[in-house]
Amino acid sequence: MTAGRALARTCFEGLPRGLGAAEREAYWGSVEVPYRPYYAYEEVLAVFGDAPGIGTSLLSAFERLTAVLSDGEVSALPPVPEPVRRLCVDAYRRRRPGAVPHGDGPDDGRPGFVQTREQAPGPLGKASSRARAQSRARRYAGSGN
Known part of the structure; x- marks a missing residue:
């Protein structure tokens, strides 16, 4: 997994622009989407498969990524009952x-x-x-x- 992270950072070196080294490190940590074997074998969306509020879940990772992509306009999905x-x-x-x-x-x-x-x-x-x-x-x- 470490090799995959290093490859991604090398391929996108210098992005996003305008960030210092510490900010860029924080950025990469916040937009990483973890691999979860459960989702590789089932046809379940993370919005239903993961309970809300679990920081290490796939749902939380996608919410963090969405927050970055939308400049913070969208940061979480309303909870599904x-x-x-x-x-x-x-x-x-x-x-x-x-x-x-x-x-x-x-x-x-x-x-x-x-x-x-x-x-x-x-x-x-x-x-x-x-x-x-x-x-x-x-x-x-x-x-x-």
Whole structure:
């Protein structure tokens, strides 16, 4: 990771212009976006995958970068209500074939978050329940909340 940082700084040497060495060092530290393996394998946006206010999260890194790019006009995303955040994460969570969710989410306190389709109550086929959850997540994202 240190080699990657050094390469980026070499490629963009002298940028941003008008900063002293200490200011430039602070700049690079503030705009770095960390690698998180979870996001490499899942189709979840950091706005839903990360709880707000965690300084080391991917969401916080993108908020810091946005603040720099917008000259401080935009520095944070309004918090997504926790039930909505969990619904969106669940809507895009990859599951084993033939499994469907139950409960509020992976941390709803109940063992066996994923159960087989045969055990699920009602018409909770994998495709239909996931499509409904994704539709609710898209409606929330488009509502401006």
